[in-house]
Amino acid sequence: MRHLGAGQLLLAPMEGLADYVLRDVLTRIGGYDASVSEFVRVSGSLLPTRTYMRLCPEVANGAHTPAGTPVVVQLLGSDPEWLGRNAAKLSAMAPHGIDLNFGCPAKTVNRHGGGAMLLADPELLNRILRTVRAAVPAHIPVTAKMRLGISDTSRALDCAQSLAEGGAGRLVVHARTKDEGYRPPAHWEWIARIREAVPVPVVANGEVWSVADWARCRDASGCPDVMIGRGAVADPFLVRRIRGEHDPVPGPADWQAVLPMLLAYWEAVHHRVLPIHAPGRLKVWLNLLRRTWPEAAELYARIRPINDPARIAQLLHELVAEAARRGRES
Structure with a gap:
């Protein structure tokens, strides 16, 4: 990984959002030191190789995205033995690293005692880390991602220390509790407390939407690295803006550059899901893009009622062609 003035910048795992198709699109833009896959759920069995290939096909490319960004594979589960067995199998595929999920707030995960619910039991966290670390060759990093707790922060330091003592080489801390979900604010000052309490590097995560947010997050957390x-x-x-390689504030010209990315994503996502599900994936991305550009809000409103893939494809091709025409005339 490279170390620039901006510190390390990592692309977070985002279940149901940042699949390998979107990871490919985003990392082609450049600026990331590494990315983390969507979680691979481990539950009482040794997963077949095809499961890892389906969720993280980058392992067949030397654990890099097509653009060359290293990929860490994330595992989610609560049974130390089965996590260890699966981590051992995964390590044979030479991932850039193995990350353990102790932060997912999703009800479908938490009702089975996984994700952020494990923060109720620091001793179990320690056993999971020890088991996985022992099962994985020393040259493959084992890391962990956690939140500040379930409903409060009373055990945040205990959890972080248990993970570090268990063998986590790095902690990523999402600065909210499970119950807070993704509601602002993120409590970056709590990351600073965790950083001071553990002997391993800590990466700050949560509520970074702009260059200004990134700077405030680093100041409050004391962490040079941000996910x-x-x-x-x-x-x-955003990552290129942080690195000073792009205009610091989004503008209309950026939206014209995003349109071909949307089309590329649309075409590639058909290899990921059935055509009937492709419109929904595109709408999820557009829903977030409209936070940044009014033009994205307009496109979202036009596409939202459309479920016919052919109509969506035609609209995107027309918009990209129009953007290209404007570019030639300017």
Whole structure:
């Protein structure tokens, strides 16, 4: 990984949003030191290789996106033994690293005792890390992503210390509790407390939507490295803005550059899902893009009632062609 003045910038795992298709689109823009896959759920069995290939096909490309960004594969589960067995199998595929999910707030995950619900049991966190670390060759990093707690922050330091003592080489801390979900604000000052309490590097995560947010997050957390999630999806150029490689504030010209990305995503997502589900995937991305550009809000309103893939494809091709024409005339 490269180390620039901006520190490391990591693309967060985002279940149901940042699949390998969107990871490809975003990392082609450049600026990321690494990305983390959607979680692979481990539950009482040894998963077949095809499961990893389906969720993280980058493992067949040397654990890199097509643009060359390293990919860490994330596992989610609560059974130390099965997580260890699956991590051992995954390590044979030479991922850039293995990350363990202790932060997912989704009800479908939490009702089975996974994700952020594990923050109720620091001792179990420690056993999971110890088991996975022992099962994985030393050259493959094992990391963990956590939240500040379930309903409060009373056990945040205990959890972080248990993960570090168990063998996590790095912690990513999403600065909210499970119950807070994705509601602002993020409590970046709590990340600073965790950073001071553990002997391993800590990465700050949560509520970074702009260059100004990134700067405030680093100041409040004391962390040079930041993981960016929905903010990177809402503004695909955000990481390059942070690195000083792009205009610091989004503008209309950026939206013209996003349109071909939308078309590329639309065409590629058909290899990921059935055609009937493709419109929904596009609308999810557009819903976040409209936080950044009024033009995205207008396009979202036009596409939202359309479920015919052919009509959506025609509209996107027309918009891209129009953007290209304007570019030639300017």
